[in-house]
Amino acid sequence: MSSLPRIDHIIIGAKDLKAAADYFYEEYGLASYVGGKHQGWGTENIIVPLGEGYLEIAAVFDEELAKKIDWGQLVLETPLTGRPWAFLTYCVETEEGALKTSERLGAMTKPMLRLRPDGSELTWRVAAMSRFKEEGRGSKPFFITWDDPSIRPDKLSAPHKVAPQGIEYIELAGDKKATEEWIGTDKLPLRWVEGPPGIKAVGIKTATGTLELR
Numbered sequence: 001m002s003s004l005p006r007i008d009h010i011i012i013g014a015k016d017l018k019a020a021a022d023y024f025y026e027e028y029g030l031a032s033y034v035g036g037k038h039q040g041w042g043t044e045n046i047i048v049p050l051g052e053g054y055l056e057i058a059a060v061f062d063e064e065l066a067k068k069i070d071w072g073q074l075v076l077e078t079p080l081t082g083r084p085w086a087f088l089t090y091c092v093e094t095e096e097g098a099l100k101t102s103e104r105l106g107a108m109t110k111p112m113l114r115l116r117p118d119g120s121e122l123t124w125r126v127a128a129m130s131r132f133k134e135e136g137r138g139s140k141p142f143f144i145t146w147d148d149p150s151i152r153p154d155k156l157s158a159p160h161k162v163a164p165q166g167i168e169y170i171e172l173a174g175d176k177k178a179t180e181e182w183i184g185t186d187k188l189p190l191r192w193v194e195g196p197p198g199i200k201a202v203g204i205k206t207a208t209g210t211l212e213l214r
Contacts, residue, residue: 013078139174
């Protein structure tokens with residue numbers, strides 16, 4: 001049986017990766033490891049693996065590069081309000097794959113590359129990873145297809161104080177019908193509330209119950 005569709009990961013923006021990493025460990029018991037730099041995009045990340053799925057905490061290391069692309073601008077303009085991180089968007093993997101999704105939405109498919117600290121390469125393809133400022137986009141994800149799923153970022157571990165077992169749900173505000181049409185399915189664990197479009201909370205399944213990030 002296919003495990004798709006699935007929430008691949010949640011993107012969280014930060015100005016200072018160490019401050020964000022410390023916050024997640026102290027407040028939630030979630031540890032992280034260094035991801036690496038997105039080549040040519042001006043951003044870098046740390047990864048919080050959750051067993052199935054992960055949190056990507058991203059920051060800008062080259063402002064001039066980041067300003068040139070929608071993704072870089074999204075991370076650069078992370079709205080911080082009293083804590084060193086903010087929800088930005090989320091990424092979904094579906095059965096149709098990034099290429100067919102891009103054709104369905106009239107969006108572009110882009111090859112991506114991140115150099116890990118050990119020098120190895122992680123490669124994947126994304127669809128709809130642009131136009132983040134469009135009206136109503138806050139509740140709509142972008143899409144991913146991994147070139148080698150066996151080395152996805154959630155396949156590595158980190159010394160958590162809790163035992164995460166995956167992303168249980170995302171709490172969203174926005175247009176439910178339009179978002180489900182964008183994704184192409186209503187089978188994802190999305191919960192809907194009132195408010196400006198965007199992620200309001202994320203529930204993480206753990207061995208002792210649900211850990212909610214809000």
